[in-house]
Amino acid sequence: MRALLGGILSVVCVAAMLVLPADASYAAAGKPIVGVASKQCLDVRGAMPTVGAWTALGVCDGKADQRWTRSAAGELQVFDGSRCLQAGASVSSAGRRAVIAICNGGAAQKWTYTSAKTLKHTSTGWCLDVRGAKTAAGSEVYLHACTTGTNQKWTVPAKLADVTPPTPPSGLARSALTCSSVTLSWTASTDAVGVTAYDLFHDGQLVKSVSGSTRSTSVAVVAGVPWGWYVNARDAAGNVSQASATLTVSPPQCAPDTVAPSVPKSVAAVASGTSVKVTWAASTDDVAVTKYDVRRDGAVVGTVTGSSLTFTDSGLAVNSAYSYTVVARDAQDNASAPSAVATTTTGSACGSAICGVTQVATDTDIPWGLVTLPDGSVLYARRDAHDIVRLVPSTGAKTTVGSIPGAQSTEGEGGVMGLAIASDFAADPWLYIMHSTATDNRVVRMRYVSGTIDAASVQVLVSGILRNKYHNGGRLRFGPDGMLYASTGDAQNGAYAQRLTGTGALNGKILRMTRTGGIPSDNPFGSYIWSYGHRNPQGLAFDSRGRLWQQEFGNSVMDETNLVVKGGNYGWPQCEGTSGSGCGAAGLIAPKRTYPTADGSCSGLTIVRDVVYIACGRGSRLYREVISGDALTDVQQFFVGTYGRLRTVEPTPDGGLWLTTTNQGDKDSIPDNSDEKILEVSLGG
Structure with a gap:
């Protein structure tokens, strides 16, 4: 009975192999190619991946020499893709052997499956044929001039999707x-x-x-x-x-311009607490004024575009006198003479949103991810150098605590990016890191013990997030639900942002995972995906109601701040912010605020007392926006051009901000070619 049952099961299994659907899980191992006339399977003689081995009919047994796949390039692959079917030596004037060889992508290994169920060889134009129209196991299979005979008809696996990208130009x-x-x-x-x-x-x-x-x-x-x-x-x-x-x-100027703009007039400086608002009247120029430099006591503290006629200088000392001048510049950097001096004295108390700024440290690399440890020290990632530094804010002392195994840059903006720690870090000291490798972006965790990260403890939580020179996302944030959220870029392929399965499905998304890399049971799509339709999201933070806010780079029109909801589609690439013909499509969620890319290109976002702070690169400023219901109100801009490009903003333990710059070497992946600042910002009401 046991033997009979085994035989029945064998027959059932073979039959199942002939009718299984061409799904991805089975296609990875291959499926049989079955002769229509013989009902036998295309088989490799000797059942070994020996280069030059002939092919023949064989009793279908599901072994490796009968598991074939059709690549998107038209190859017939066997032995799990390590060998391809190609034309061999001639056996007659009308025939050539069909043999296996190492796959090389050449024309001799390309086949077309025709509507007549024939397998036509691309370079010879002949068809795969059972020699002598035989049907018995062991009958030789070769290439022969195409006929209408059933000995040239085959049932073949579905062609696999093309998932191989082109080589870089x-x-x-x-x-x-x-x-x-x-x-x-x-x-x-x-x-x-x-x-x-x-x-x-x-x-x-x-x-x-x-x-x-x-x-x-x-x-x-x-x-x-x-x-x-x-x-x-x-x-x-x-x-x-x-x-x-x-x-x-570097394009040349269209014409020489040696004429400087006129001197700015009517410069005024008015103090309010520890902030000063500087205003002036527009300058004129023979071509155009492109920007104004605002100088405090002779040093440039802000640079605004030529259309702006105001600047707010924040975080000044109390009861202190300051003098301001303004210089106008044109596109060829011709500078006016300084304006007349405007003086003012700050008040005896802060009374404004920004109360003080202290430079805590500098670094020769790009500070990217940043977290504050329970002891008050800071860990920050050096993006291009691929290591983590511990900073003691009270002294400015810095110590390298370890490098990230397998980290690699992208010759652009990839590398070691986001950092996160859970609320119980003191008891469970895992440091969570998002970084690029030679092949992907991934989220890992490593133990932080006795002031160092243990390289041997590294655990990969999520891998296979596609990478490219730009658009890698990279921010990490633990939510009040105890889950880890990660922002991923579209890897410069907008189509990925809308995919929920298949190649690129992890890109252009906000991902949500357990602290050990599991998929939470309440995720909306049964995968890591929490929201989708994102281009290059980087800022992530939660408000007091447990809602997730997110900052995202646009392409050339506008950036956006989003309130992220479970399963939400935020529209890229159909829609850039609120711009694009696809923005009105049903189901797309509009941003809560947008910014022209010249004033934005923002990377970091954090929330302190339900006020959103956004650090901007190209815009060289910090936005402050009050959360009111589902809206962002009372928008203010600080440090416009004061510190240059800003990358990361994070909360300090006492309710202030950490703020980092990203001015030099920002897009080249070269380590230690920067001169960046880590600032501590004290906040007012």
Whole structure:
């Protein structure tokens, strides 16, 4: 009976192998190719992956030499993809052996499955044939001129989806540079199926897309403004390559300009507590005023655009006299003479939102993630150097506590990014880290013991988050629910932001996980995904009601601040902030506030006493916005140009802010080529 039952089960299993659907789990191991006439399976003689081994019919047994996959490139792969079917030596004027060889992507290994159920060899035009129209096991399979015979008809597995991106474009070069345009050219990428498009970026911003046959195109530039250009390749399945090397292009001015703007007039300085508001009348210029430098006691403390005629200087000492002048500049950096001096004296108490700023430390790398430990010290990640530093704020003393195993930069903005600790860190001292590797972005955790991180303790919580030069996200934050939230970028492929399964499904998302990397049972899609439709989200913070707020980079129009809800779709790439024809689509959630990219490009976001603080890079400022219900109100801007580009903002234990800069080496991944500040900001009411 046991033997009979085993036989029945064997028959059932073989039958099942012939009819299983082409789902991803089974396709990874392969499925049989079955002769229509013989009902036998395509088999490798000897059942070994020996290069040059012939193929034949065999009794279907489900072993490795009968598990075939059809790649998106048209290959017939066996032995779990390590060998491919190709044409071998001639056996007659009308036939060639069908043998296996190491897969190489060549034309000799490409096949087409036709509507007549034949497998047609691409380079010879012949069809896979059972020699002599035999049907018995052991009958040789070879290539023969195509006929209508059933000995050339096969049932084959479904073609696998193309998940292999093209190779990065190379040889990026410029020509025909003028003050308004430049021609960029590059060497073609290669792809298993074919490159269908190239996308041209500068500094993370998509500027232009061209066809896959294009190798050169003209793009617009701004006179006197250097940009870092690079190119990505795309295939028909939407796979995006890693980026080419960056090419910095510095356009000349369109015409010499030696005339400085006029001197700003009517400069006034009015103190309110420990803040001073400086105002002035607009200057004139033969071309245009592009910015104003505000000087306090002779040193530049702020830089605003040419359309702005006001600046607020914050965090000053009490009962102190200050003098201010304003200088106007044009696009070629011609500077006016300083304005007349305006003086004022601060009050005896703060009375404003920002009460003081103290430089706690400097660093030669980019401070990215930052957390405060229970003992009051700070750990921060050095993005390009791939290590973690402990800072004692009271003394400014710094100690490197360890490097992150496997961390690698992306030649742009990847590296060691977000840090987080749980509320019970003192009892369970795990440091959570998001970082790039050579192949992906991932979330890991490592134990912090006796002032060092234990490299041997590293645990990978989530891997396989696709990486690229830019758009890696990277912020981590524990929620009041005890779960860990992570922001991920779209890896420069907007389509990923809308995918809930398959390649890129973890990109352009807010992910939610347990502290050990598990998928919480109440996540909306049965995966790590908490929300989707994000481009490059980085700021994450929770308010007093336990709601998640998030800051996100736009492309070229606007950035956005979102109130994130479970399962929410925030619209990218159909919608950039509130801009785009797709913004009105049903189910998309609009941002709570948007910012022009010139005033934003914000990375960090934190919340103190239900006030949102947002640190901006290109905008070189700190936004302060009060949460009122579901809205952000009473918006103020601080430190506009005072410290340059701002990266990270986090709460201090006493209700203030940590604030870090990101001015030099921000986009090149070169370690220790920066001169950055870590600031402590005291807050008022």
